[in-house]
Amino acid sequence: MTNPVTITAPEGLPFIDIEREFDAPVAAVFNAHRDPELVKQWLGPRGYDMDVKRWDFTTQGGYRYVHTNAEGESYAFNGVFHSVRENEFAIQTFEFEGFPDVVSIESMTFEDLGNGRTRLRAHSVYPSVEARDGMIQSNMEQGVSEGYERLDELVAA
């Protein structure tokens, strides 16, 4: 059975908290975030091509990547890595270029649980509750992995 993911979006507050454990050592989980070749293998939705223009997972670094689906629709994201501490912590900004200037700040904690296991906690802060809900809904539009994009059509059918 897979590790459960816990997502909390408190009512009336522009936050999102995500918690997930991995059956892998903290160095491996951290490295999967640091090495762009590895990031490409998990961050993009299935069925999308992920073109990493820049990925510098270091303090004062930054990133930009573009997802393109089979229909040729592209969605670009960028941000800066404000601080990165190896195997421990990172703070980044996140912007979907389809919604310019709506920038969230995400802090990620990599926690060594021992026995080769890791807990990842992500806390995102949006400019407003509306920005949180709107951003996420638009994020849905592009981020839905292969298969889920058909759900809307099914429900509408």
Add this chain to the structure above:
Amino acid sequence: MIVDPSADDRLDRAFMALADPVRRGIIARLSRGPATVNELAEPFEITKQAVSKHIQVLEQAGLVTRTRDAQRRPVHLDAQALQALTAWIDRYRLIHEQRFRNLDELLATSRGTDAAASDAGTSAGTAQEEMES
């Protein structure tokens, strides 16, 4: 809104149910109306038994129901359950679920962990290209 564990379980089952292309095909077919196992099995090159198993998974996830209708036992889509999955928080969750499962797979390969062992303490790998402005 706090995501409670039971909702988590329900979503997890739904996620598993929808992770399979055959099951998504079955759901797509049922969105056009109820159908029997025979009718559902038709487009797939798998045994009726396999299709029945897929329907069971969808049933357990609460996405479809079966009714007694004389000799036919048509399968119905529970549109409400499917609709619930499209609430933004649920879809957001599905995306992360997919992402984290991809990461699980990567971490399970030696590549994910070897790289960490040999890379530890060195500077980050970076990808840099000219950005079109």
